[in-house]
Amino acid sequence: MNTLDALIGNLSRLPGIGKKSAARMAYYLLKADPGFAEKLGCQITELRAKVKTCSLCGGYTDSDPCELCQDPRRDHGLVCVVEQAQDVQPILQTNEYPGVFHVLQGVLSPLEGVGPENLTINKLIQRVRDEKIREVILATNPTVEGDTTALYLVKLLKEYPVKITRLASGIPVGGDLEFADRLTLARSLKGRTDFSL
Amino acid sequence: MNTLDALIGNLSRLPGIGKKSAARMAYYLLKADPGFAEKLGCQITELRAKVKTCSLCGGYTDSDPCELCQDPRRDHGLVCVVEQAQDVQPILQTNEYPGVFHVLQGVLSPLEGVGPENLTINKLIQRVRDEKIREVILATNPTVEGDTTALYLVKLLKEYPVKITRLASGIPVGGDLEFADRLTLARSLKGRTDFSL
Incomplete structure (x- = not known):
């Protein structure tokens, strides 16, 4: 397997990253400014050693x-x-x-x-x-x-x-009563807050 | 800036990766098997040197x-x-x-x-x-x-x-005539293939 395919394979192991996103990332790394890939690679390599x-x-x-x-x-x-x-x-x-x-x-x-x-x-x-x-x-x-x-x-x-x-559980801000599930709605009722405060 | 935030910042420079996806990737790298982050980091660092x-x-x-x-x-x-x-x-x-x-x-x-x-x-x-x-x-x-x-x-x-x-240009396989734009449809007409073949 060549270098690029090997990288794409490993990038696609990351959560939420499919084959196509991985390929896009790899090609970006090849074309981006030279220091960037090196910097990012080092950061990833050293991550486990540095973060406690x-x-x-x-x-x-x-x-x-x-x-x-x-x-x-x-x-x-x-x-x-x-x-x-x-x-x-x-x-x-x-x-x-x-x-x-x-x-x-x-x-x-x-x-x-x-x-x-x-x-x-x-x-x-x-x-x-x-x-x-x-x-x-x-x-x-x-x-x-x-x-x-x-x-x-x-x-x-x-x-x-x-x-x-x-933590309060209920309908997310910007959410819609119509689409809230039964349990969430029940919790938001149970945890209702006093509006007169 | 700490190590994790620096990594998340750089990951989110990749195409299609926002702050949240970058954070997910970084946390995955911290938790995945120890060799993986090191391997991936090296691959990224060496990418430009190896791929010609x-x-x-x-x-x-x-x-x-x-x-x-x-x-x-x-x-x-x-x-x-x-x-x-x-x-x-x-x-x-x-x-x-x-x-x-x-x-x-x-x-x-x-x-x-x-x-x-x-x-x-x-x-x-x-x-x-x-x-x-x-x-x-x-x-x-x-x-x-x-x-x-x-x-x-x-x-x-x-x-x-x-x-x-x-290359032929036209409606993608699995696509829908209804939602095809005018130009694509025009090209698919112009480039129509003989069905009797």
Whole structure:
């Protein structure tokens, strides 16, 4: 197999990239300014060596502990619990979240053999016990596994003097009632907010 | 900027890749098997050094002349003229083309300052004159520039004892008459084929 085909084959292993997109990317890399492909290639090669997991929150970081855990301007009494390290960025980008994070590194999934011992649940309990945490926001996905994990965490965290909240689930902004599924609509009803506030 | 954000920034420079796809790719690279990111990174870094342009046909190749130009099983009397090196692969993949290629490295485009001297037109004429070429298939895109280039080549090639053909333009297979544009429909009428054959 020649160099170009080998590259296209590997690029098409990336999520969301088919053969045609991979070919377009490869041809672009051949034609783009000379430094670009070299730079990008190096970044990909070095990625795993450079990006670590923060020993406190479990998020991706270049330095351990991560910038968020070290930032004195953030509210360390507020912890947002997410499934994966990639869930941190979207929450930060809302610019509405002043707290820190805790990455579970997965969700409870008996079918896939993922139990509480496979997640960073013990570490979360330890953080709640030892750090001055006022509120834990459970931000697992609103899926069967995410909800189950959130319920399991509630059961464990109830024993500690900490406020436990869950991300609101409902119709996305810009969405349409007509096309919302029954469960989403039911949740948005159940979680309705007081408009007189 | 941290390593992950820098990578996401560069990945999103690739064609067809937005910020979100780039982030998905980066997270996949972090989680995929350890050798993969390293392999892919190396392939991208080395791409420009390894992939050359064939000195005969102008296509991408690892060795010069390219496999196609060296293949004795291919019909070297049949030359398909394409705009870009990336147009070679789709034609090969039809499994219906037994000949060789000639890459113009662009199309005539007075607005962008691309004249005949910027393309490999002289080399094509030279090949037609020196090699035993029976037929030249003009496979430039059916766009204004592609058609203009094809017409220009016809004018030059007419002087040589070679058959000149053009790729058929018309309604794509699986397409719908109702949604075909006027020009495409007009071309498919003009280029209609005899059904009694």
